[in-house]
Amino acid sequence: xxxxxxxxxxxxxxxxxxTVIHYWDGLVTTVQLVFMSxxxxxxxxxxxxxxxTAKSPYISRPIWLYTYxxxxxxxxxxxxxxxxxxxxxxxxxxxxxxxxxxxxxxxALLAFTLNTAAYTTEIIRGAxxxxxxxxxxxxxxxxxNWALRMRRIVLPSxxxxxxxxxxxxxxxxxxxxxxxxxxxxxxxxxAARNIYSRFYTPFDAFIAVAVLYMLLTxxxxxxxxxxxxxxxxxxxxxSH
Amino acid sequence: MLDLKGYGPSLLEGAVVTVELALFxxxxxxxxxxxxxxxxxxxxxxxxxxxxAYTTLIRGVPDLVMMLLFYYGGQVxxxxxxxYLYYEYEIDFFFQFDPFISGVLTIGLIFGAYMTxxxxxxxxxxxxxxxxxxxAYGFSRWHTFRRVMIPQMLRHALPGIGNNWQVLxxxxxxxxxxxxxxxxxxxxxxxxxxxxxxxxxxxVALVYLALTAASELFIKWLDKRANVGVVHGD
Numbered sequence: 060x061x062x063x064x065x066x067x068x069x070x071x072x073x074x075x076x077x078t079v080i081h082y083w084d085g086l087v088t089t090v091q092l093v094f095m096s097x098x099x100x101x102x103x104x105x106x107x108x109x110x111x112t113a114k115s116p117y118i119s120r121p122i123w124l125y126t127y128x129x130x131x132x133x134x135x136x137x138x139x140x141x142x143x144x145x146x147x148x149x150x151x152x153x154x155x156x157x158x159x160x161x162x163x164x165x166x167a168l169l170a171f172t173l174n175t176a177a178y179t180t181e182i183i184r185g186a187x188x189x190x191x192x193x194x195x196x197x198x199x200x201x202x203x204n205w206a207l208r209m210r211r212i213v214l215p216s217x218x219x220x221x222x223x224x225x226x227x228x229x230x231x232x233x234x235x236x237x238x239x240x241x242x243x244x245x246x247x248x249x250a251a252r253n254i255y256s257r258f259y260t261p262f263d264a265f266i267a268v269a270v271l272y273m274l275l276t277x278x279x280x281x282x283x284x285x286x287x288x289x290x291x292x293x294x295x296x297x298s299h
Numbered sequence: 300m301l302d303l304k305g306y307g308p309s310l311l312e313g314a315v316v317t318v319e320l321a322l323f324x325x326x327x328x329x330x331x332x333x334x335x336x337x338x339x340x341x342x343x344x345x346x347x348x349x350x351x352a353y354t355t356l357i358r359g360v361p362d363l364v365m366m367l368l369f370y371y372g373g374q375v376x377x378x379x380x381x382x383y384l385y386y387e388y389e390i391d392f393f394f395q396f397d398p399f400i401s402g403v404l405t406i407g408l409i410f411g412a413y414m415t416x417x418x419x420x421x422x423x424x425x426x427x428x429x430x431x432x433x434x435a436y437g438f439s440r441w442h443t444f445r446r447v448m449i450p451q452m453l454r455h456a457l458p459g460i461g462n463n464w465q466v467l468x469x470x471x472x473x474x475x476x477x478x479x480x481x482x483x484x485x486x487x488x489x490x491x492x493x494x495x496x497x498x499x500x501x502x503v504a505l506v507y508l509a510l511t512a513a514s515e516l517f518i519k520w521l522d523k524r525a526n527v528g529v530v531h532g533d
Contacts, residue, residue: 127508128504128508131507131508131511131512132469132504132507132508133469133470133471133472133473133483133507134469135472135473135475135476135483136472136483136500136503136504136507137504139483139486139487139490139496139500140496140497140500140501140504143490143491143496143500144496144497144500147494147495147496147497230358233361234360234361234362234363235361236361237361237362237363237364238363238473238476240363241476248361248363248364248367251364251367252367255367255371261367261368261371261372261375262368262372262375265364265367265368265371265372266368268364269359269360269364269365269368272359272360272361272364273356273359273360276358276359277359
Protein backbone atom coordinates (compact mmCIF):
# COMPACT_ATOMS: atom_id res chain seq x y z
CA UNK A 60 0.00 0.00 0.00
CA UNK A 61 1.45 3.43 -0.89
CA UNK A 62 2.47 5.58 2.09
CA UNK A 63 0.13 8.49 1.44
CA UNK A 64 -2.82 6.11 1.32
CA UNK A 65 -1.75 4.45 4.57
CA UNK A 66 -1.35 7.88 6.18
CA UNK A 67 -4.78 8.96 5.07
CA UNK A 68 -6.33 5.75 6.34
CA UNK A 69 -4.64 6.22 9.71
CA UNK A 70 -5.92 9.76 10.14
CA UNK A 71 -9.45 8.78 9.29
CA UNK A 72 -12.02 7.52 11.77
CA UNK A 73 -14.37 5.88 9.31
CA UNK A 74 -12.37 4.85 6.28
CA UNK A 75 -9.93 2.63 8.12
CA UNK A 76 -8.29 -0.43 6.60
CA UNK A 77 -11.08 -2.61 8.05
CA THR A 78 -13.91 -0.67 6.46
CA VAL A 79 -12.08 -0.32 3.15
CA ILE A 80 -11.71 -4.10 3.06
CA HIS A 81 -15.39 -4.41 3.92
CA TYR A 82 -16.27 -2.16 0.98
CA TRP A 83 -13.94 -4.16 -1.27
CA ASP A 84 -15.65 -7.44 -0.31
CA GLY A 85 -18.98 -5.79 -1.05
CA LEU A 86 -17.72 -4.62 -4.43
CA VAL A 87 -16.59 -8.14 -5.31
CA THR A 88 -19.98 -9.57 -4.31
CA THR A 89 -21.87 -6.95 -6.34
CA VAL A 90 -19.75 -7.55 -9.42
CA GLN A 91 -20.08 -11.34 -9.12
CA LEU A 92 -23.83 -11.19 -8.59
CA VAL A 93 -24.46 -8.77 -11.46
CA PHE A 94 -22.08 -10.43 -13.89
CA MET A 95 -23.38 -13.95 -13.27
CA SER A 96 -27.04 -12.98 -13.44
CA UNK A 97 -26.47 -11.01 -16.65
CA UNK A 98 -24.58 -13.88 -18.26
CA UNK A 99 -27.15 -16.51 -17.26
CA UNK A 100 -29.97 -14.14 -18.18
CA UNK A 101 -28.55 -13.58 -21.65
CA UNK A 102 -28.04 -17.31 -22.24
CA UNK A 103 -31.65 -17.89 -21.19
CA UNK A 104 -33.05 -14.95 -23.13
CA UNK A 105 -31.72 -15.88 -26.56
CA UNK A 106 -33.73 -19.10 -27.05
CA UNK A 107 -36.71 -17.53 -25.26
CA UNK A 108 -36.67 -14.56 -27.65
CA UNK A 109 -36.58 -16.88 -30.66
CA UNK A 110 -39.47 -18.88 -29.20
CA UNK A 111 -41.33 -15.64 -28.48
CA THR A 112 -41.27 -14.83 -32.22
CA ALA A 113 -42.60 -18.27 -33.14
CA LYS A 114 -45.80 -18.35 -35.17
CA SER A 115 -47.45 -20.97 -32.98
CA PRO A 116 -49.25 -19.35 -30.04
CA TYR A 117 -48.60 -22.47 -27.96
CA ILE A 118 -44.92 -21.54 -27.99
CA SER A 119 -45.04 -17.75 -27.98
CA ARG A 120 -47.87 -17.15 -25.47
CA PRO A 121 -46.22 -18.88 -22.46
CA ILE A 122 -43.04 -16.86 -23.07
CA TRP A 123 -45.13 -13.70 -23.32
CA LEU A 124 -46.77 -14.56 -19.99
CA TYR A 125 -43.37 -15.10 -18.36
CA THR A 126 -41.98 -11.76 -19.53
CA TYR A 127 -45.24 -9.98 -18.67
CA UNK A 128 -45.23 -11.29 -15.10
CA UNK A 129 -41.56 -10.54 -14.47
CA UNK A 130 -41.64 -7.10 -16.07
CA UNK A 131 -44.92 -6.09 -14.45
CA UNK A 132 -43.94 -6.71 -10.84
CA UNK A 133 -41.16 -5.18 -8.74
CA UNK A 134 -37.89 -7.11 -8.54
CA UNK A 135 -38.07 -6.79 -4.75
CA UNK A 136 -41.26 -8.88 -4.68
CA UNK A 137 -39.68 -11.49 -6.95
CA UNK A 138 -36.68 -11.63 -4.64
CA UNK A 139 -38.87 -12.04 -1.56
CA UNK A 140 -40.97 -14.77 -3.19
CA UNK A 141 -37.89 -16.76 -4.17
CA UNK A 142 -35.90 -16.09 -0.99
CA UNK A 143 -38.67 -16.86 1.49
CA UNK A 144 -40.48 -19.28 -0.81
CA UNK A 145 -37.65 -21.73 -1.42
CA UNK A 146 -37.30 -22.45 2.30
CA UNK A 147 -41.00 -23.32 2.40
CA UNK A 148 -40.81 -26.03 -0.26
CA UNK A 149 -41.76 -29.31 1.42
CA UNK A 150 -38.69 -31.42 2.19
CA UNK A 151 -36.09 -29.19 0.53
CA UNK A 152 -34.10 -29.07 3.76
CA UNK A 153 -33.27 -32.76 3.30
CA UNK A 154 -31.99 -32.50 -0.26
CA UNK A 155 -28.71 -31.40 -1.72
CA UNK A 156 -30.37 -28.23 -3.07
CA UNK A 157 -30.61 -26.87 0.45
CA UNK A 158 -26.82 -26.60 0.75
CA UNK A 159 -26.97 -24.21 -2.23
CA UNK A 160 -30.14 -22.28 -1.50
CA UNK A 161 -29.45 -21.84 2.20
CA UNK A 162 -27.01 -19.11 1.25
CA UNK A 163 -28.89 -15.91 0.35
CA UNK A 164 -26.59 -15.42 -2.66
CA UNK A 165 -28.23 -18.11 -4.77
CA UNK A 166 -31.89 -17.17 -4.30
CA ALA A 167 -30.85 -13.61 -5.20
CA LEU A 168 -28.94 -14.86 -8.24
CA LEU A 169 -32.01 -16.83 -9.34
CA ALA A 170 -34.34 -13.84 -8.90
CA PHE A 171 -31.99 -11.46 -10.74
CA THR A 172 -31.40 -13.96 -13.56
CA LEU A 173 -35.12 -14.56 -14.14
CA ASN A 174 -35.80 -10.83 -14.04
CA THR A 175 -33.06 -9.77 -16.43
CA ALA A 176 -33.87 -12.71 -18.74
CA ALA A 177 -37.44 -11.41 -19.05
CA TYR A 178 -36.32 -7.90 -20.02
CA THR A 179 -33.59 -9.19 -22.32
CA THR A 180 -36.02 -11.55 -24.06
CA GLU A 181 -38.20 -8.59 -24.99
CA ILE A 182 -35.20 -6.54 -26.15
CA ILE A 183 -33.95 -9.35 -28.42
CA ARG A 184 -37.47 -10.10 -29.65
CA GLY A 185 -37.89 -6.45 -30.65
CA ALA A 186 -34.61 -6.56 -32.54
CA UNK A 187 -35.48 -9.84 -34.30
CA UNK A 188 -38.91 -8.58 -35.36
CA UNK A 189 -37.33 -5.44 -36.81
CA UNK A 190 -35.16 -7.39 -39.26
CA UNK A 191 -35.76 -5.91 -42.73
CA UNK A 192 -37.87 -8.28 -44.77
CA UNK A 193 -35.56 -7.98 -47.77
CA UNK A 194 -32.67 -9.52 -45.80
CA UNK A 195 -34.80 -12.56 -45.00
CA UNK A 196 -36.06 -12.85 -48.56
CA UNK A 197 -32.51 -12.67 -49.88
CA UNK A 198 -31.42 -15.39 -47.46
CA UNK A 199 -34.34 -17.56 -48.56
CA UNK A 200 -33.44 -16.97 -52.20
CA UNK A 201 -29.94 -18.22 -51.43
CA UNK A 202 -31.54 -21.44 -50.19
CA UNK A 203 -30.72 -20.94 -46.51
CA ASN A 204 -32.89 -22.94 -44.16
CA TRP A 205 -34.40 -21.45 -41.01
CA ALA A 206 -31.52 -22.31 -38.67
CA LEU A 207 -28.83 -21.01 -41.00
CA ARG A 208 -30.85 -17.84 -41.68
CA MET A 209 -31.23 -17.25 -37.95
CA ARG A 210 -27.55 -17.78 -37.28
CA ARG A 211 -26.04 -15.94 -40.23
CA ILE A 212 -28.55 -13.19 -41.01
CA VAL A 213 -31.18 -12.46 -38.37
CA LEU A 214 -29.24 -12.74 -35.12
CA PRO A 215 -26.14 -10.76 -36.14
CA SER A 216 -28.21 -7.86 -37.39
CA UNK A 217 -30.52 -8.12 -34.37
CA UNK A 218 -27.48 -7.89 -32.09
CA UNK A 219 -26.62 -4.53 -33.62
CA UNK A 220 -30.11 -3.22 -33.03
CA UNK A 221 -30.29 -4.62 -29.50
CA UNK A 222 -26.97 -3.45 -28.10
CA UNK A 223 -28.12 0.04 -27.11
CA UNK A 224 -31.22 -1.15 -25.24
CA UNK A 225 -29.22 -3.98 -23.69
CA UNK A 226 -26.64 -1.57 -22.29
CA UNK A 227 -29.48 0.21 -20.46
CA UNK A 228 -30.63 -3.13 -19.08
CA UNK A 229 -27.10 -3.90 -17.82
CA UNK A 230 -26.91 -0.59 -15.95
CA UNK A 231 -30.43 -1.10 -14.62
CA UNK A 232 -29.36 -4.51 -13.31
CA UNK A 233 -26.26 -3.07 -11.61
CA UNK A 234 -28.44 -0.54 -9.80
CA UNK A 235 -31.20 -3.03 -9.05
CA UNK A 236 -28.67 -5.39 -7.46
CA UNK A 237 -28.52 -3.01 -4.49
CA UNK A 238 -31.63 -4.70 -3.11
CA UNK A 239 -29.58 -7.87 -2.53
CA UNK A 240 -28.57 -6.18 0.73
CA UNK A 241 -32.15 -6.65 1.94
CA UNK A 242 -31.76 -10.42 2.16
CA UNK A 243 -28.58 -10.10 4.27
CA UNK A 244 -26.12 -10.27 1.35
CA UNK A 245 -23.14 -8.00 2.00
CA UNK A 246 -22.83 -6.41 -1.41
CA UNK A 247 -21.72 -2.78 -1.87
CA UNK A 248 -24.96 -1.44 -0.42
CA UNK A 249 -24.89 -4.03 2.36
CA ALA A 250 -21.35 -2.93 3.28
CA ALA A 251 -22.49 0.69 3.37
CA ARG A 252 -25.43 -0.19 5.60
CA ASN A 253 -23.15 -2.06 8.01
CA ILE A 254 -20.71 0.84 8.14
CA TYR A 255 -23.56 3.30 8.62
CA SER A 256 -25.00 1.37 11.54
CA ARG A 257 -21.58 1.06 13.13
CA PHE A 258 -20.54 4.72 12.95
CA TYR A 259 -23.91 6.43 12.46
CA THR A 260 -22.50 8.52 9.62
CA PRO A 261 -24.96 8.32 6.73
CA PHE A 262 -23.11 10.75 4.49
CA ASP A 263 -19.71 9.07 4.56
CA ALA A 264 -21.11 5.56 4.32
CA PHE A 265 -23.59 6.08 1.50
CA ILE A 266 -21.82 8.73 -0.56
CA ALA A 267 -18.76 6.45 -0.72
CA VAL A 268 -20.79 3.63 -2.27
CA ALA A 269 -22.69 6.04 -4.49
CA VAL A 270 -19.33 7.09 -5.97
CA LEU A 271 -18.30 3.45 -6.41
CA TYR A 272 -21.56 2.61 -8.19
CA MET A 273 -21.10 5.66 -10.37
CA LEU A 274 -17.61 4.50 -11.35
CA LEU A 275 -18.95 1.05 -12.22
CA THR A 276 -21.73 2.65 -14.27
CA UNK A 277 -19.34 4.83 -16.23
CA UNK A 278 -17.04 1.87 -16.92
CA UNK A 279 -20.03 -0.06 -18.29
CA UNK A 280 -21.16 2.90 -20.40
CA UNK A 281 -17.65 3.18 -21.85
CA UNK A 282 -17.40 -0.54 -22.61
CA UNK A 283 -20.78 -0.58 -24.32
CA UNK A 284 -19.95 2.52 -26.34
CA UNK A 285 -16.84 0.75 -27.61
CA UNK A 286 -18.86 -2.38 -28.37
CA UNK A 287 -21.48 -0.37 -30.21
CA UNK A 288 -18.79 1.36 -32.28
CA UNK A 289 -17.32 -2.03 -33.09
CA UNK A 290 -20.65 -3.57 -34.10
CA UNK A 291 -21.71 -0.58 -36.18
CA UNK A 292 -18.30 0.07 -37.76
CA UNK A 293 -19.65 -0.62 -41.25
CA UNK A 294 -22.02 2.32 -40.86
CA UNK A 295 -19.36 4.82 -39.90
CA UNK A 296 -18.92 7.59 -42.43
CA UNK A 297 -15.72 7.18 -44.45
CA SER A 298 -14.45 10.71 -43.88
CA HIS A 299 -12.95 11.92 -40.52
CA MET B 300 -63.25 -9.59 0.27
CA LEU B 301 -60.21 -11.76 0.75
CA ASP B 302 -59.39 -12.15 4.39
CA LEU B 303 -55.81 -13.45 4.13
CA LYS B 304 -55.66 -14.52 7.79
CA GLY B 305 -56.82 -11.11 8.91
CA TYR B 306 -54.15 -9.21 6.96
CA GLY B 307 -56.51 -8.28 4.11
CA PRO B 308 -57.50 -4.80 5.39
CA SER B 309 -53.94 -3.77 6.25
CA LEU B 310 -52.73 -4.96 2.85
CA LEU B 311 -55.40 -2.80 1.28
CA GLU B 312 -54.27 0.19 3.35
CA GLY B 313 -50.73 -0.58 2.22
CA ALA B 314 -51.87 -0.56 -1.40
CA VAL B 315 -53.33 2.93 -0.86
CA VAL B 316 -49.98 4.08 0.57
CA THR B 317 -48.21 2.64 -2.50
CA VAL B 318 -50.50 4.55 -4.86
CA GLU B 319 -50.16 7.77 -2.85
CA LEU B 320 -46.39 7.49 -2.84
CA ALA B 321 -46.37 6.88 -6.59
CA LEU B 322 -48.66 9.83 -7.36
CA PHE B 323 -46.80 12.35 -5.17
CA UNK B 324 -43.48 11.18 -6.63
CA UNK B 325 -44.86 11.53 -10.15
CA UNK B 326 -45.99 15.08 -9.42
CA UNK B 327 -42.55 16.01 -8.06
CA UNK B 328 -40.83 14.25 -10.97
CA UNK B 329 -42.91 16.06 -13.60
CA UNK B 330 -42.18 19.42 -11.96
CA UNK B 331 -38.46 18.65 -11.84
CA UNK B 332 -38.54 17.34 -15.39
CA UNK B 333 -40.07 20.56 -16.68
CA UNK B 334 -37.47 22.65 -14.85
CA UNK B 335 -34.68 20.34 -15.99
CA UNK B 336 -35.75 20.28 -19.63
CA UNK B 337 -36.20 24.06 -19.79
CA UNK B 338 -32.77 24.52 -18.22
CA UNK B 339 -31.18 22.15 -20.72
CA UNK B 340 -32.76 24.07 -23.60
CA UNK B 341 -32.20 27.53 -22.10
CA UNK B 342 -28.78 28.03 -23.70
CA UNK B 343 -27.54 29.52 -20.42
CA UNK B 344 -24.20 27.82 -19.69
CA UNK B 345 -24.73 27.61 -15.95
CA UNK B 346 -28.25 26.17 -16.24
CA UNK B 347 -27.26 23.66 -18.93
CA UNK B 348 -24.31 22.52 -16.82
CA UNK B 349 -26.42 22.14 -13.69
CA UNK B 350 -29.14 20.16 -15.49
CA UNK B 351 -26.58 17.92 -17.20
CA ALA B 352 -24.81 17.26 -13.90
CA TYR B 353 -28.16 16.40 -12.33
CA THR B 354 -29.20 13.87 -14.97
CA THR B 355 -25.74 12.31 -15.13
CA LEU B 356 -25.39 11.94 -11.35
CA ILE B 357 -28.82 10.43 -10.95
CA ARG B 358 -28.23 7.85 -13.65
CA GLY B 359 -25.03 6.68 -11.95
CA VAL B 360 -26.41 5.89 -8.50
CA PRO B 361 -28.79 3.05 -7.52
CA ASP B 362 -32.21 4.16 -6.31
CA LEU B 363 -31.90 2.23 -3.05
CA VAL B 364 -28.57 3.84 -2.12
CA MET B 365 -30.05 7.27 -2.75
CA MET B 366 -33.10 6.43 -0.68
CA LEU B 367 -30.97 5.25 2.25
CA LEU B 368 -28.83 8.38 1.96
CA PHE B 369 -31.86 10.66 2.03
CA TYR B 370 -33.63 8.80 4.79
CA TYR B 371 -30.74 8.49 7.22
CA GLY B 372 -28.92 11.60 6.05
CA GLY B 373 -32.08 13.71 5.99
CA GLN B 374 -32.76 13.03 9.64
CA VAL B 375 -29.20 13.92 10.61
CA UNK B 376 -29.53 17.21 8.69
CA UNK B 377 -32.87 18.01 10.30
CA UNK B 378 -31.44 17.21 13.73
CA UNK B 379 -28.47 19.49 13.31
CA UNK B 380 -30.64 22.26 11.89
CA UNK B 381 -32.96 21.89 14.85
CA UNK B 382 -30.02 22.02 17.31
CA TYR B 383 -28.62 25.09 15.56
CA LEU B 384 -31.96 26.93 15.63
CA TYR B 385 -32.46 26.10 19.28
CA TYR B 386 -29.05 27.19 20.50
CA GLU B 387 -28.73 30.28 18.34
CA TYR B 388 -32.26 31.63 18.27
CA GLU B 389 -34.06 29.51 20.87
CA ILE B 390 -36.54 28.39 18.25
CA ASP B 391 -37.97 25.01 19.11
CA PHE B 392 -38.24 23.33 15.75
CA PHE B 393 -38.24 19.66 15.01
CA PHE B 394 -39.70 17.40 12.46
CA GLN B 395 -39.45 13.71 11.90
CA PHE B 396 -38.00 12.87 8.50
CA ASP B 397 -40.34 10.00 7.76
CA PRO B 398 -40.01 7.26 5.12
CA PHE B 399 -42.84 8.69 3.04
CA ILE B 400 -41.12 12.04 2.59
CA SER B 401 -37.79 10.36 1.83
CA GLY B 402 -39.54 8.11 -0.66
CA VAL B 403 -41.21 10.99 -2.50
CA LEU B 404 -37.96 12.99 -2.52
CA THR B 405 -35.84 10.12 -3.83
CA ILE B 406 -38.25 8.70 -6.38
CA GLY B 407 -39.17 12.21 -7.52
CA LEU B 408 -35.50 13.16 -7.96
CA ILE B 409 -34.68 9.98 -9.88
CA PHE B 410 -37.63 10.13 -12.22
CA GLY B 411 -37.23 13.89 -12.52
CA ALA B 412 -33.99 13.09 -14.34
CA TYR B 413 -35.75 10.70 -16.71
CA MET B 414 -38.60 13.18 -17.19
CA THR B 415 -36.01 15.84 -18.04
CA UNK B 416 -34.88 13.73 -21.00
CA UNK B 417 -38.47 12.95 -22.00
CA UNK B 418 -39.53 16.60 -21.91
CA UNK B 419 -36.37 17.77 -23.64
CA UNK B 420 -37.12 15.54 -26.60
CA UNK B 421 -40.76 16.60 -26.59
CA UNK B 422 -39.91 20.32 -26.50
CA UNK B 423 -37.54 19.83 -29.42
CA UNK B 424 -40.36 18.14 -31.36
CA UNK B 425 -42.50 21.31 -31.19
CA UNK B 426 -42.42 23.03 -34.57
CA UNK B 427 -40.13 26.07 -34.40
CA UNK B 428 -42.64 28.02 -36.51
CA UNK B 429 -45.16 27.77 -33.66
CA UNK B 430 -42.73 29.49 -31.31
CA UNK B 431 -41.84 32.14 -33.89
CA UNK B 432 -45.52 32.80 -34.48
CA UNK B 433 -46.15 33.21 -30.75
CA UNK B 434 -43.22 35.63 -30.48
CA ALA B 435 -44.52 37.53 -33.51
CA TYR B 436 -47.84 37.95 -31.71
CA GLY B 437 -45.95 39.59 -28.88
CA PHE B 438 -46.17 36.70 -26.41
CA SER B 439 -43.58 36.95 -23.66
CA ARG B 440 -41.16 34.04 -23.17
CA TRP B 441 -43.14 32.72 -20.21
CA HIS B 442 -46.39 33.10 -22.12
CA THR B 443 -44.99 31.24 -25.12
CA PHE B 444 -43.79 28.50 -22.81
CA ARG B 445 -47.11 28.08 -21.04
CA ARG B 446 -49.57 28.61 -23.88
CA VAL B 447 -47.74 27.26 -26.92
CA MET B 448 -44.90 24.95 -25.95
CA ILE B 449 -46.43 23.01 -23.05
CA PRO B 450 -49.71 22.07 -24.76
CA GLN B 451 -47.95 21.01 -27.96
CA MET B 452 -45.11 19.21 -26.23
CA LEU B 453 -47.40 17.06 -24.05
CA ARG B 454 -48.52 15.02 -27.04
CA HIS B 455 -44.93 14.01 -27.76
CA ALA B 456 -44.09 13.50 -24.09
CA LEU B 457 -47.02 11.21 -23.23
CA PRO B 458 -45.48 7.87 -24.30
CA GLY B 459 -42.31 8.71 -22.36
CA ILE B 460 -44.27 9.81 -19.30
CA GLY B 461 -46.21 6.54 -19.51
CA ASN B 462 -43.05 4.43 -19.58
CA ASN B 463 -41.53 6.36 -16.70
CA TRP B 464 -44.71 5.98 -14.68
CA GLN B 465 -44.73 2.20 -15.13
CA VAL B 466 -41.15 1.97 -13.85
CA LEU B 467 -41.84 4.48 -11.07
CA UNK B 468 -44.76 2.42 -9.79
CA UNK B 469 -42.50 -0.59 -9.33
CA UNK B 470 -39.75 1.51 -7.75
CA UNK B 471 -42.10 2.50 -4.89
CA UNK B 472 -41.60 -1.03 -3.51
CA UNK B 473 -38.15 0.11 -2.33
CA UNK B 474 -39.69 2.47 0.22
CA UNK B 475 -40.70 -0.60 2.23
CA UNK B 476 -36.99 -1.14 2.93
CA UNK B 477 -36.70 2.17 4.81
CA UNK B 478 -39.79 1.28 6.83
CA UNK B 479 -42.75 2.72 4.93
CA UNK B 480 -45.80 0.52 5.61
CA UNK B 481 -46.79 0.11 1.99
CA UNK B 482 -48.23 -3.18 0.77
CA UNK B 483 -44.81 -4.78 0.33
CA UNK B 484 -43.93 -4.08 3.95
CA UNK B 485 -47.26 -5.44 5.21
CA UNK B 486 -46.85 -8.56 3.06
CA UNK B 487 -43.31 -9.10 4.29
CA UNK B 488 -44.29 -8.88 7.94
CA UNK B 489 -47.33 -11.11 7.38
CA UNK B 490 -45.25 -13.65 5.45
CA UNK B 491 -42.69 -13.83 8.24
CA UNK B 492 -45.32 -14.13 10.98
CA UNK B 493 -47.44 -16.72 9.19
CA UNK B 494 -44.55 -18.54 7.46
CA UNK B 495 -46.42 -18.53 4.17
CA UNK B 496 -44.67 -16.20 1.69
CA UNK B 497 -46.73 -17.19 -1.35
CA UNK B 498 -50.02 -16.37 0.33
CA UNK B 499 -49.03 -12.71 0.82
CA UNK B 500 -46.52 -11.86 -1.89
CA UNK B 501 -48.52 -13.26 -4.79
CA UNK B 502 -51.59 -11.06 -4.10
CA VAL B 503 -49.27 -8.04 -3.82
CA ALA B 504 -47.64 -8.96 -7.14
CA LEU B 505 -51.12 -9.21 -8.68
CA VAL B 506 -52.02 -5.75 -7.37
CA TYR B 507 -48.90 -4.36 -9.07
CA LEU B 508 -49.90 -6.11 -12.30
CA ALA B 509 -53.42 -4.69 -12.04
CA LEU B 510 -52.05 -1.19 -11.41
CA THR B 511 -49.69 -1.34 -14.40
CA ALA B 512 -52.41 -2.79 -16.63
CA ALA B 513 -54.90 -0.10 -15.57
CA SER B 514 -52.38 2.68 -16.13
CA GLU B 515 -51.59 1.28 -19.57
CA LEU B 516 -55.25 1.60 -20.54
CA PHE B 517 -55.44 5.10 -19.07
CA ILE B 518 -52.32 6.24 -20.93
CA LYS B 519 -53.70 4.82 -24.18
CA TRP B 520 -56.89 6.80 -23.64
CA LEU B 521 -54.93 9.99 -22.88
CA ASP B 522 -52.75 9.42 -25.93
CA LYS B 523 -55.80 9.07 -28.14
CA ARG B 524 -57.23 12.31 -26.76
CA ALA B 525 -53.97 14.20 -27.10
CA ASN B 526 -53.58 13.13 -30.72
CA VAL B 527 -57.13 13.92 -31.71
CA GLY B 528 -56.07 16.94 -33.79
CA VAL B 529 -53.29 15.13 -35.62
CA VAL B 530 -54.00 14.05 -39.17
CA HIS B 531 -52.48 10.66 -39.95
CA GLY B 532 -51.53 9.76 -43.49
CA ASP B 533 -53.19 6.61 -44.79
